[in-house]
Amino acid sequence: MAGPTTTRRGAGRKPAGASARPVRRPPAPRAPRAPRRHRFGRRPLLLLAGVLLVVTGVLWLLYGSAWLRVDRVTVSGTRVLRPQEVTEVAAVRLGRPLAALDTDAVAGRLSRELPRVATVEVDREWPGTVALRVTERKPVLLLRKDDRYTEVDAGGVRFATSRQAPAGVPVLELTARARGIAARRFSADRLTREAVRVAGDLPAPVARATRTVRLASYDSITLELAGGRTVVWGSGENGGAKARALTALMKAAPGAAHFDVSAPTAPAVARS
Missing domain, CATH: 3.40.50.10960 (Rossmann fold)
Structure with a gap:
């Protein structure tokens, strides 16, 4: 059998003196990124739950419990007026939540219906007292x-x-x-x-x-x-x-x- 020809022997060889070039490969396709998930830590949720619990407890204590309700009304500063008269005109209901008392309305009734009253201060004294401090006209x-x-x-x-x-x-x-x-x-x-x-x-x-x-x-x-x-x-x-x-x-x-x-x-x- 005849041996390989000269042409075939030189095939695939680079000529002498030629620089070697790196073979470039196409970049491998990137895998698609998974969508980010927003994750909230437990601490803010626990903090929010704690705040709501405290607010609910305070509201219940002020308006729902039997501890902070009006149980008496005191009158001071009267000289001519009778304390009982002032209390009747003030019309403060016993047993209602002290926090729900409309102090401006009470003061308005006293000034309107008792002309002898020059000024009056209506104060809440916790846990259950309403104090009426009257200044009479002289x-x-x-x-x-x-x-x-x-x-x-x-x-x-x-x-x-x-x-x-x-x-x-x-x-x-x-x-x-x-x-x-x-x-x-x-x-x-x-x-x-x-x-x-x-x-x-x-x-x-x-x-x-x-x-x-x-x-x-x-x-x-x-x-x-x-x-x-x-x-x-x-x-x-x-x-x-x-x-x-x-x-x-x-x-x-x-x-x-x-x-x-x-x-x-x-x-x-x-x-x-």
Whole structure:
């Protein structure tokens, strides 16, 4: 058999001096990625469950349990009003959850139905007490009509009427007889407010000793004190200065019967 030919022997051989080139293989196809799954840890879920449990427990304790319910109502600060009267008007239901109490509604009822109440604080005192702290209006002047007396506070509020005059509160005597323009300018209501203003400016010892505030005109106000003493006050202006001048005069001349502080920078005193 004939041997291999020259051509066949050289087949598949690279010529001398030729550089060797790496054989490039196509990249292997990548396996598709599995979709990511969002995983939540147990800690946030446990925390959320704990918060819900606490909130539920607090709500039950405040509104569902029998421990924090209204079991009594206390009243303080009353001087003329009876505590029982205040409690009845407040209308706080015993046995209801203390947290559900509408304090504004209770305060509104007391201010609306008891004019003598100037301010009131409604407080929850845990575990089961509702505290009503009342401040009553203080009369500084009495308006007399027939056989009845109306109490007026320093703000001009008329809050109570009775047949018996409260002790230590002066009575207003309005003797002004203005006509025409003066009557329209200085009406009875305005003159009354001026008298209330004067009564509110009086020093405490003088206020207790004053029996009558006589008002003849806007700038002619006279006080009648116990023991027959009189004070010419003038108008209601400069009330603070007049009160200080009157206090100084009474200390300097305790036996005097007549005082004039209508001009507080030049007060006068007379013994008879």
